[in-house]
Amino acid sequence: MNKGLTAKGRATRQRIVVATALLTREKGAAETTLDDVRAATATSKSQLFHYFPEGRSDILTAVAEYEAGQVLDVQQPFLGDLSTWESWQKWRQAVLDHYIELGQRCPLGSLTTELGKSSAEARAILTTLFTEWEEALFLGVRTLTSAEPEAARIRARSILAAIQGGVVMLQATGVTDYLTAALMTSTDPLRPTAEGTD
Amino acid sequence: MNKGLTAKGRATRQRIVVATALLTREKGAAETTLDDVRAATATSKSQLFHYFPEGRSDILTAVAEYEAGQVLDVQQPFLGDLSTWESWQKWRQAVLDHYIELGQRCPLGSLTTELGKSSAEARAILTTLFTEWEEALFLGVRTLTSAEPEAARIRARSILAAIQGGVVMLQATGVTDYLTAALMTSTDPLRPTAEGTD
């Protein structure tokens, strides 16, 4: 008895979150209906509302949390230790590869858009994600360069924004050049013997 | 007789587009229903389908085109003549001001997301917009610096991506720092006596 949820209950809840995450990746959050979820998880409506009293938005929020975790995960182990230029390069490549593979889809994007309107939750999830992400980059910048904290902060934010922008444009146009350019340009100044454009 | 549309007809059509643009700015495209449009324009369902045979998506596409035009407009006259550093600064400020004023809303974003799934049109609109935008920036970079075309291209793309990313983060978190940082960092190298961070 743990907060009124047995082990079985928790398992079902988790199953719903994971399956819904898959669905939203495939069709986007807006196109994912409760019936889809029901079908994909072999559950019934009552279960959905049993585990997520607020209904759909509740489920989507849980999925968004889950996906936010994934975002940082796919950048590991590089993001966790950006202490060398090589590490930065590998990280950069990992990011690039990941988003190219993702292609048009943007799980978190579609989820938060769908929640968007009424959700302080969605906002909080993104803020947390970005903050952690920024912190990792900030640490890397500080370790690799001898920049002032202030400058390093700005650098870290620029890099983060560059990624987001590149991804937006990749998804909007299908072209990867923007992400590549943004990633290169924003990280190039970190290069030990900084000069060319890689 | 112009393609089967009289002056009155064209006026009504335009009225629908403009009014719908306003609606989508206020509530987002997803939350804008045909009945909303009907109410806002004092028209009837039949008119909506008369002028936009494909219905809702047709209207939204027209609005997206309209909004895409606006994006470049608000950057004028600076974007049109980025031949001096002063001009770049003013442009930068104009962009910043514009998006801060827009706040959480992102007309084109919500429109294309809503169309998204089935629309080569949406994609085309964005591609065109980004291409023009990039070209203006590219020209500016070339004029202001003596960079090789290749490098200038990358620079222009980076700046464009930086803006998109900064805007994404502004809208996701409500914080303007990312846009500011991204804009500064990506344009700083253009500065004649380049050095500090402004």
Next chain:
DNA sequence: AGGCCGGTGGACCATTGAGTCCAAATTTGT
């Protein structure tokens, strides 16, 4: 003047999808 074609009104239809409800099945604690 008169007819044609575009413009307009609005009732009506069909579908979809979120959320409710209650009863049956199963599990857990004692």
Next chain:
DNA sequence: ACAAATTTGGACTCAATGGTCCACCGGCCT
């Protein structure tokens, strides 16, 4: 084993919304 609580099934309600249809109006051209 028994009772309480949890989990599950699934039919049902209800509102929203995109889209269809047809009749009427009204301006423009000859």
